[in-house]
Amino acid sequence: MRGRGRGAWWQDRFENMGARITAPRELVIDILHNTDDHMSASDVYIQAHQINPSIGLTTVYRTLEMLTQLGIVQKFDFGDGKARFELVNNPGGKKHHHHLICLRCKTIVDYSEFLEEELEFVRKTQNKLSKKHNFQITDHAISFYGFCERCR
Amino acid sequence: MRGRGRGAWWQDRFENMGARITAPRELVIDILHNTDDHMSASDVYIQAHQINPSIGLTTVYRTLEMLTQLGIVQKFDFGDGKARFELVNNPGGKKHHHHLICLRCKTIVDYSEFLEEELEFVRKTQNKLSKKHNFQITDHAISFYGFCERCR
DNA sequence: TTAGTAATGAAAATCATTTTCAATAAGATC
DNA sequence: GATCTTATTGAAAATGATTTTCATTACTAA
Structure with missing residues (x-):
């Protein structure tokens, strides 16, 4: 790594x-x-x-x-x-993050909190997927969509 | 729903x-x-x-x-x-799925297996994120990237 | 009705991205 | 080193998905 x-x-x-x-x-x-x-x-x-x-x-x-x-x-x-x-950025690293996106004003929030559960979830899913579909998986992306405070 | x-x-x-x-x-x-x-x-x-x-x-x-x-x-x-x-598609539903994408040939595999853990992970993360960043979250997307069998 | 506003379609414009092509740089082979 | 071969590069031109413009039509509310 x-x-x-x-x-x-x-x-x-x-x-x-x-x-x-x-x-x-x-x-x-x-x-x-x-x-x-x-x-x-x-x-x-x-x-x-x-x-x-x-x-x-x-x-x-x-x-x-x-x-x-x-x-x-x-x-x-x-x-x-x-x-x-x-x-x-590799999943354990400091800069690893995902995005929270406002559908209206398109503000992007980078979040890197709350990643503990992700790590486990991604690891398991990645294993299963790569076996089943014969993929060599190198990366993933997770995005949440919604409306920010100002755009509700 | x-x-x-x-x-x-x-x-x-x-x-x-x-x-x-x-x-x-x-x-x-x-x-x-x-x-x-x-x-x-x-x-x-x-x-x-x-x-x-x-x-x-x-x-x-x-x-x-x-x-x-x-x-x-x-x-x-x-x-x-x-x-x-x-x-x-709502997360519990039959058509809910995510994508596995080959970086080289750009084949897209829709997968809807292995979603049990996702459900829990997404629920928790969504809760935390929406509170912390004051978002009303309506949706999410998860993608895995890598190389398919033919493109390794 | 009638006024006011939202929605529509065709054509024109925009602009991010790709392609073309000639020039250059790097690696391999002798 | 000299030479061949191939990868990389930059400028200019082309492409093509998406947006904008604008005049027209369809709703909605009064």
Whole structure:
């Protein structure tokens, strides 16, 4: 689960796919690693471009798509027309969280409390599902929908 | 939870919002009610249009957006560029299910087994979250991601 | 009726995302 | 090292799902 040496957990996934670890890709991961926001592709691009102006928007899109397929990044649709991206955090970790979403104003609350029961529930369900459907499960997402205080 | 008389559960939500129950809206709900597919707006439009050719694509989009905001329909993004819609099913019901998604080929497996533990977990978490964050929670979604047999 | 408002459809506009394509960089092979 | 092969990249153009505009129609309430 932890990085080994200076290598990070995600580098294994790159190797398995024969994908190269390039400057743009590292930068995208780095940016996602250092934020708690739900960033859109364009948000990532703006930051990346400030650090390294040679990076193009297309590459950001391609990198995010690739990272999503590798299970390194999770892609969300909160209903505002742009996809949002987050680095995957392992279930026990500090940054692991889920979303509580207001259907009207689309406010997103990240919650990381109350995860004790989730851990057990997810573990069991994941085991059963992966056996039954022959999946190698790498991640999960849980979202609650409703109306926030102001939108009731 | 059940419809009362010929009224259906979702009609209450319409009334609360002062929204009219019109032919196009009923038709969209009806179509979603009678499928197990994950339909895109355009899928819904094609069916709707066959039944009632006067219905426009715009209305289908507007209706799906509205139903999503009312918590009657759930909107999903499975990563193929089109939003997918499903009628919300209450957690105890037969059609309640969640998704297992292959990150590579984007196959979606609907699963409705192994929901016993979910019921309890969701109930508790929902209670705690709604108190702490002052939300009226109406629904939830759980997704597992990974690689299917063919894509490992 | 009649006024006021919500809902609708067609066409046009928007805009996030993809595709194309030529250029570059990296790895493998000799 | 030189060369071949393939992956990666960026800019510009294309795509296509979704939204907006706007004139029309259908309700609802008075």
